[in-house]
Amino acid sequence: MSPALLLAFLGITVPRVQALTCYSGTLVTVRNSSELPLQWTAKQEEHCEDGWSCQDVLMLIENGPQVYVLLIKDCTQAADHEAVITQHRAGPGLSIASYTRVCRENLCNRLSTSLLLWAPHPPTVTPPALGSVRCPVCFSDGSCQSAAEVTCPAESTHCYSGTLLLNVGHRSGRLRVQGCMSQAGCNLLNGTQEIGPIRLRETCDSEAILTCHQGSMIRISQDLTQKPVAWSTSTEQLCKLGEVCQETLLLIDVGFKSLLAGSKGCSKPGTQDSQTISIHSGPPGVLVASFARFCSYDKCNSAASSSVLLNSLPHPAAPAPGDLQCPTCLSIFGSCTHDSDIVRCPNGNSHCYKGHLAVTGGGLSFPVNIQGCMAQPSSSLLNGTQNIGVFSMIEDHEAIVGAALAPYLA
Numbered sequence: 448m449s450p451a452l453l454l455a456f457l458g459i460t461v462p463r464v465q466a467l468t469c470y471s472g473t474l475v476t477v478r479n480s481s482e483l484p485l486q487w488t489a490k491q492e493e494h495c496e497d498g499w500s501c502q503d504v505l506m507l508i509e510n511g512p513q514v515y516v517l518l519i520k521d522c523t524q525a526a527d528h529e530a531v532i533t534q535h536r537a538g539p540g541l542s543i544a545s546y547t548r549v550c551r552e553n554l555c556n557r558l559s560t561s562l563l564l565w566a567p568h569p570p571t572v573t574p575p576a577l578g579s580v581r582c583p584v585c586f587s588d589g590s591c592q593s594a595a596e597v598t599c600p601a602e603s604t605h606c607y608s609g610t611l612l613l614n615v616g617h618r619s620g621r622l623r624v625q626g627c628m629s630q631a632g633c634n635l636l637n638g639t640q641e642i643g644p645i646r647l648r649e650t651c652d653s654e655a656i657l658t659c660h661q662g663s664m665i666r667i668s669q670d671l672t673q674k675p676v677a678w679s680t681s682t683e684q685l686c687k688l689g690e691v692c693q694e695t696l697l698l699i700d701v702g703f704k705s706l707l708a709g710s711k712g713c714s715k716p717g718t719q720d721s722q723t724i725s726i727h728s729g730p731p732g733v734l735v736a737s738f739a740r741f742c743s744y745d746k747c748n749s750a751a752s753s754s755v756l757l758n759s760l761p762h763p764a765a766p767a768p769g770d771l772q773c774p775t776c777l778s779i780f781g782s783c784t785h786d787s788d789i790v791r792c793p794n795g796n797s798h799c800y801k802g803h804l805a806v807t808g809g810g811l812s813f814p815v816n817i818q819g820c821m822a823q824p825s826s827s828l829l830n831g832t833q834n835i836g837v838f839s840m841i842e843d844h845e846a847i848v849g850a851a852l853a854p855y856l857a
């Protein structure tokens with residue numbers, strides 16, 4: 448027996464509920480953030496079954512320069528409720544917000560703007576500071592292979608890569624999502640399972656095993672601090688579960704000669720996404736600088752040339768030569784002999800460096816002997832740094848104060 452008949456049987460009369468007409472339609476679109484707020488006009492109408500109400504559901508997923516918009520208008524059996532606005536995940540980076548309302552009046556589901564959920568930032572508000580992590584940004588029902596990369600806001604320290612499974616009534620769809628996030632893991636939805644009639648699930652499993660570019664190189668030349676060299680590899684490597692991609696560049700320059708060592712491949716599981724450019728030593732003395740990136744999506748270790756490091760190096764106007772002279776040498780696998788070139792150091796140097804670095808990791812293992820000018824009195828090029836990206840570094844050194852080099856003085 449239906450509830451209405453049951454009530455009639457009990458002698459209670461219920462007023463006949465009027466069947467409503469509601470706006471109806473679905474809008475699914477990915478827009479440039481600059482196009483928001485969106486406005487729309489609902490035209491299509493639907494006659495509901497007895498007792499049903501009208502609903503408005505709007506979900507926005509903001510992802511840096513892109514916004515995914517899902518709007519549903521239709522008749523529903525859901526209980527009436529006032530407008531509810533929920534922030535399921537707050538930014539910076541990926542964020543999800545929704546608006547839902549169920550009302551019982553003809554054509555009352557007349558939400559016509561996204562403004563309630565997403566107001567563009569007024570131009571007077573300074574945009575959030577950018578950090579050093581870069582992530583691909585993508586919404587796609589296919590693959591995210593050619594997603595553009597953006598620099599994330601400072602608080603977004605991770606790249607998210609996952610798939611949302613969306614279910615509305617009998618229809619279901621997949622939405623691949625990549626973007627910046629403030630936390631690691633597979634938790635874009637932050638516990639959200641339903642938004643009105645939309646059921647949501649999330650999976651990131653397909654990303655647990657990454658493919659990374661793989662290869663290593665060593666170059667020795669005169670002008671590696673000035674001229675970028677290509678840094679591509681034709682090999683790819685399937686990582687072990689949980690491993691991330693890495694790319695590391697080490698540049699050592701003694702003035703007339705420089706060495707560039709690079710490695711790309713998989714790296715230790717669980718390493719946090721990061722990008723670091725460090726100047727360990729110099730100029731004006733021996734320059735030791737590095738670029739290291741760890742990232743966690745397919746083939747993300749894709750820097751194409753050494754300019755990722757060179758562009759961040761200080762390029763001071765060549766300082767005038769000073770009075771100090773030092774034996775200068777850069778020798779991989781070999782040793783610096785007594786007949787090292789004697790070089791007049793640029794102004795600002797006070798010591799001569801003589802030492803040895805052992806570099807291992809990322810498919811490379813080599814010793815470098817170094818002699819040259821030095822500005823810091825610390826007598827070390829690496830100042831205790833033991834890891835540069837995927838390389839382990841061991842330094843063995845001595846520094847000789849310039850005054851001890853009287854024989855070399857001009």
Ligand SMILES: *[C@@H]1O[C@H](CO)[C@@H](O)[C@H](O)[C@H]1NC(C)=O
Binds near residue numbers: 479480481512
């Ligand atoms: C988004 O719009 C802005 C300004 O209209 C434009 O500069 C930018 O290229 C657009 N981005 C995309 C991904 O279309």
Ligand SMILES: *[C@@H]1O[C@H](CO)[C@@H](O)[C@H](O)[C@H]1NC(C)=O
Binds near residue numbers: 535536537637
């Ligand atoms: C996740 O959800 C909880 C509870 O709904 C909320 O308090 C929290 O702010 C959300 N986290 C983010 C990052 O939005």
Ligand SMILES: *[C@@H]1O[C@H](CO)[C@@H](O)[C@H](O)[C@H]1NC(C)=O
Binds near residue numbers: 823825830831
């Ligand atoms: C060397 O390392 C110490 C301790 O980590 C630090 O305090 C110091 O500033 C560093 N020196 C240079 C020249 O970077």
